[in-house]
Amino acid sequence: MIRSLLSLQLFVLCFIFSWTCQPLKAQDTLSSDSLQAMIDAPTQFTQVPYFTFGKGLGLISPDSVFALNIRFRIQNRAVFNFNDGDPANIEGKVRRLRLRFDGFVYHPRVTYVIQLSFTPEDMDWERTQFPNILRDAMIFYKVNKNLTLGLGQTKLPGNRQRVNSSGDLQFVDRSIVNATLNVDRDFGIQAKYARQLKNKFHYVLLGAISTGKGRNFFQEVSELSYTGRIELLPFGLFEAFGDYFEGDLMREKTPKLSIGMTLNQNYNTLRTGGQIGVLLYQPTDMTTYMSDWLFKYRGFAFASEFLYRTSENPLTFNDENDVRYVYNGLGQNFQASYLLPNDLEFAGRYTRLNPRGQVRLYEPDLQHITVGLTRYLRGHRLKLQSDFTYELLGTYGERPNPARNNFIWRFQVELGI
8 A cells, every 4th residue: 555655756846847947938839639720721721610531620729729620430249149059149339439539629738538438338347236337538648749647547558459449440349358358448657758869769668557447447446557668669660650550551651660568556456357257256466468469561461369367266166166266368460461452351360368267267268260251442441351160168177067169240331430
């Protein structure tokens, strides 16, 4: 507890110091990426609303005191499950319906991001049993061109596939490795420091101190979660921030590579996945290690991720001897794709989850082999997607469920601005 309070106080003092020591100059440029149009030609937006496809509907006040950018996106999905020996199961649903607001208030250095969700699955209704609408609510302060600080609720700087928007994926959804082992959203303080060294070499440092209990968690906490990440870009920046969306839609003219490493230490967490999952019967500590690689060149893209989680006391029990546990184990994800000149993309993915230790008694060895096809009509904002997955479930020891093979076919239409 003392360690958590000292770390939090130090971060807050740094935040206040950087805020008070940096004068707000009228000529500073806008810091929000989503308002890039204002940076390029700010004067043409000072009297009337503007609209740009792919960047949303934007408004800026005549005196430039505030700016508001509004976006939405819809994912309509059909899923066909063919389980070994069982009749086919069919789902039809709106997987995601999101509203996003961002901009600046009083000065371009002070920016905000708000994101809301409106479907039961996106609200995590099954686990929370209440309409968990709020996903992001962040206030950012750009100290200088290298350093940005933030306070509020948003994604932690975890594995690459998680920090990528669900609207910027080349398959219908993220992998089972991400669903099981990611660190997700949380409330806390975050910092980002980016800098270029010689010969186009860039690096990015990201850190967060957060509650460790996930979004909109209402109980008091006695310990905190600490996340640190480094990203190395030895060949320079990706075009149009291409390291934060899947597929080489920009058709990089020179090879681009990003290497990321993340460490999360979550003390006294109350949920099975730290920031996600159902409540444990007793609190426990967990550590998550992550590494990811991304390469893009002339329409070809390759990405890989390794996530490993460990906990000294993964199993928790109630008075009736029911068990809830932290998933101890290793996750591996590999995916490659090629984008044709007509914006038709072929992609393949191999994913594997290996439980470790006592968790093997409750979780199978799980593998997914997936092939996908995407037709980009307007980049990631308007696209048709379909993928087919072959699922292999293995067993350990005396686990009662036998090994089985399943097939999953999904189709999705995504529309957004």
